[in-house]
């Protein structure tokens with residue numbers, strides 16, 4: 001059984017993907033991780049991918065699709081796999097159906113304000129300690145509780161950048177659900193507000 005896990009940034013997709021993959025005993029395949037693995041090999045393909053990503057562009061749909069399709073053929077995916085964050089747009093959707101057809105698409109739904117609150121509150125210490133002004137605040141604003149170092153925000157975590165990515169999701173990814181359903185993929189929408197455990201329970205109750 002191939003399951004797509006979809007949803008905007010801030011929906012908790014990464015966390016839920018890890019938990020669900022363990023629960024089902026199947027590998028979690030993300031284009032990001034697969035592409036990073038290719039980059040790490042230092043191959044020509046890896047260098048090509050690195051150049052595209054470093055320029056701030058999305059990896060072309062054929063490259064992303066081939067990477068996933070190849071990975072699905074490996075032994076540990078023969079009973080199924082969880083595919084994270086793919087397809088992203090119409091081009092990838094069309095290519096996906098040339099290579100494989102998923103059984104289920106789980107869509108984590110979250111409103112933009114909640115996503116911005118979750119991601120936008122993140123502040124990071126140079127030593128990697130992660131805080132959140134909304135859910136995990138420090139005792140002194142802007143200083144790490146562990147080592148008193150100055151906290152900063154990643155450019156990716158600034159509100160404008162988050163809203164821009166959410167807009168891309170609404171424009172390119174959200175409309176794909178209709179195309180998936182048309183091809184017989186069971187689309188399951190999950191309310192992704194609340195705690196990690198609450199979201200996990202909602203997913204489990206539907207998968208079983």
Ligand SMILES: [Zn+2]
Pocket residue numbers: 125126127128129144145146147148149
């Ligand atoms: Zn620290």
